[in-house]
Amino acid sequence: DVKVTQSSRYLVKRTGEKVFLECVQDMDHENMFWYRQDPGLGLRLIYFSYDVKMKEKGDIPEGYSVSREKKERFSLILESASTNQTSMYLCASSYSGSRSYNEQFFGPGTRLTVL
Amino acid sequence: DAKTTQPPSMDCAEGRAANLPCNHSTISGNEYVYWYRQIHSQGPQYIIHGLKNNETNEMASLIITEDRKSSTLILPHATLRDTAVYYCIVRVASNAGNMLTFGGGTRLMVKP
Numbered sequence: 001d002v003k004v005t006q007s008s009r010y011l012v013k014r015t016g017e018k019v020f021l022e023c024v025q026d027m028d029h030e031n032m033f034w035y036r037q038d039p040g041l042g043l044r045l046i047y048f049s050y051d052v053k054m055k056e057k058g059d060i061p062e063g064y065s066v067s068r069e070k071k072e073r074f075s076l077i078l079e080s081a082s083t084n085q086t087s088m089y090l091c092a093s094s095y096s097g098s099r100s101y102n103e104q105f106f107g108p109g110t111r112l113t114v115l
Numbered sequence: 116d117a118k119t120t121q122p123p124s125m126d127c128a129e130g131r132a133a134n135l136p137c138n139h140s141t142i143s144g145n146e147y148v149y150w151y152r153q154i155h156s157q158g159p160q161y162i163i164h165g166l167k168n169n170e171t172n173e174m175a176s177l178i179i180t181e182d183r184k185s186s187t188l189i190l191p192h193a194t195l196r197d198t199a200v201y202y203c204i205v206r207v208a209s210n211a212g213n214m215l216t217f218g219g220g221t222r223l224m225v226k227p
């Protein structure tokens with residue numbers, strides 16, 4: 001059974017803290033993605049990675065960075081958390097090329113609250 | 116990506132078929148139709164996709180009209196666990212980012 005896991009389901013942090021969100025997939029997928037989901041705004045892509053050590057900005061990368069040192073792991077970093085980064089964060093992965101057909105597998109999400 | 120239009124909400128009786136429509140009148144020839152769903156407090160889940168032929172898998176069937184301007188996702192025997200928001204997405208099958216954009220979707224409520 002395919003699996004994308006995220007380090008926490010719920011997280012509460014204070015303004016200015018550095019926050020790490022971890023995502024691990026066990027499907028040997030090349031592509032990995034970080035989205036945030038907010039009411040009325042749908043799903044928005046923050047960053048994605050198509051290979052180890054490779055990263056590309058999505059629609060809303062400001063205030064975030066990412067790290068992909070190993071194929072199975074993709075980390076999202078909030079360097080200095082702010083209240084407007086309170087959101088549901090979703091990690092996803094997929095095969096690359098024609099195998100993917102945009103079939104992305106999502107993790108359960110991390111609901112982050114920044115106070 | 117082509118724009119899609121879905122009804123905001125639908126009800127379905129448990130055990131009956133749920134038919135969820137999607138309009139995508141500006142779809143281009145190399146764009147696929149994908150369906151995802153999101154159950155409350157969970158991440159989105161891929162359901163099915165198709166180009167022009169009807170498709171069926173263990174979760175659902177996808178019926179695409181001959182002109183490809185609309186499609187219908189069919190859950191043949193809806194259960195309470197199928198209550199979710201269903202998203203219809205139209206995209207090319209390329210590796211260019213593979214980012215997904217979810218619109219409003221249809222909130223399906225399956226009732227006993």
